[in-house]
Amino acid sequence: MGALASWVVLAMALGQSSAPYVRSRVSPGDASTQCLYWTQSRIVWQQSTVGNQRVTNHTEFKAISDSFQSWQDIFASCGNLTLEEGPRVSSRKVGYERTGSNINLMLFRSRSCREVVDPSDACNNLDTCANTYDCWDDSNGTIAITLTTYDERTGVVYDSDISFNAAQFNFTTGNGGPCGIVATPDCVETDVQNTATHEVGHFVGLDHTLATGSTMNPSAPPGETEKRTIDTGSRDFVCAAYPKGSATKPCIPLPDTGNGGGDGDEDEDGGSCAAASGGLAVLPLLAAASLFARRRRRGGR
Numbered sequence: 568m569g570a571l572a573s574w575v576v577l578a579m580a581l582g583q584s585s586a587p588y589v590r591s592r593v594s595p596g597d598a599s600t601q602c603l604y605w606t607q608s609r610i611v612w613q614q615s616t617v618g619n620q621r622v623t624n625h626t627e628f629k630a631i632s633d634s635f636q637s638w639q640d641i642f643a644s645c646g647n648l649t650l651e652e653g654p655r656v657s658s659r660k661v662g663y664e665r666t667g668s669n670i671n672l673m674l675f676r677s678r679s680c681r682e683v684v685d686p687s688d689a690c691n692n693l694d695t696c697a698n699t700y701d702c703w704d705d706s707n708g709t710i711a712i713t714l715t716t717y718d719e720r721t722g723v724v725y726d727s728d729i730s731f732n733a734a735q736f737n738f739t740t741g742n743g744g745p746c747g748i749v750a751t752p753d754c755v756e757t758d759v760q761n762t763a764t765h766e767v768g769h770f771v772g773l774d775h776t777l778a779t780g781s782t783m784n785p786s787a788p789p790g791e792t793e794k795r796t797i798d799t800g801s802r803d804f805v806c807a808a809y810p811k812g813s814a815t816k817p818c819i820p821l822p823d824t825g826n827g828g829g830d831g832d833e834d835e836d837g838g839s840c841a842a843a844s845g846g847l848a849v850l851p852l853l854a855a856a857s858l859f860a861r862r863r864r865r866g867g868r
C-alpha cells in the first residue's frame with residue numbers, strides 16, 4: 568500500500584497562545600519552523616455520500632457546506648484561493664493519496680474502533696484502523712479531527728481531511744438553544760456547523776488560539792453555535808496569509824528557487840529545491856520529501 572512513511576500524531580500544542588490567530592507550523596507551536604499553507608488557487612473538497620448515519624434528516628451536508636462558505640466569503644473578499652465543493656464521493660479513507668485522485672474528504676465516523684477492531688489487529692500499531700474498518704479511532708473525547716498532510720520542509724499542504732466523531736457525539740443542526748434534559752427537535756447538542764467551521768480553520772492553516780470568542784478556540788461546550796460565525800482574528804489570518812492578488816505568504820522565506828538557471832549555490836539546501844509556489848515544480852519533491860500527516864484535535868469536554 569502507499570502508506571505514508573511517517574505519520575505523526577500530535578496532541579494539542581503546549582503553551583497555547585491567545586493571539587488573534589495562530590498559524591499552524593510544521594512543528595506545532597515552534598515559530599522556528601515553517602507555517603502550513605496551500606499553494607494552489609482552487610481547492611476542491613468533497614463530502615462522503617454517507618453523511619451522518621446517526622441522523623435521518625441529513626441536514627449535516629448543508630451545515631458543512633455553510634461552514635466552508637463562511638470561509639469562502641472571506642477568501643472572496645480579501646484572499647487568493649477558492650474553496651469549492653465537489654460532488655459527494657463514496658471514499659471512506661482519509662489521508663493523502665499520492666497516485667490517482669486525492670480527495671479532501673469530509674466524513675462522519677459512526678462507530679468506535681474499540682467496538683469493531685480486535686486489539687491484536689496490526690492496524691492498531693500502524694494507525695490505520697480508521698480507514699480499514701471505517702471507525703473512529705480516538706477515545707479522548709475529541710469531537711472532530713482534521714488530518715493534514717504536508718511537506719515538512721516547505722509547509723505546503725497536499726491534503727486535508729475532516730473526520731467527525733459521530734460514534735461519541737450527537738451532532739445536531741438546529742437553532743433551538745441547548746438541549747435540556749428533555750431534548751426538543753430543534754435543540755443544539757454538538758452543532759455540525761460550529762464544529763466544521765472550526766475544523767475548516769485547521770484545513771486552511773490555522774492552529775488553536777485561546778483568544779476569547781475565536782472560532783479557533785480548542786474547546787466547545789455542548790449547545791455552542793458561536794463558532795459558526797468566523798471571528799475577526801481568524802478573518803485577518805485569511806487576508807494576511809492568503810492576500811488577494813499575490814502569492815500565499817509562508818512564515819519563513821522559502822529557499823532560493825534558483826530561477827536564474829544554474830548560477831551556483833548548488834549546495835544550498837541539498838540542491839533538491841523546487842519552487843514551493845509552483846505546483847508542477849513541487850510535485851517531483853513528493854517522492855523524496857517526507858510528508859507528515861498531522862491530526863488537529865478538537866477538545867470535547
Ligand SMILES: [Zn+2]
Nearest residue numbers: 785863864865
Ligand atoms: Zn481544533
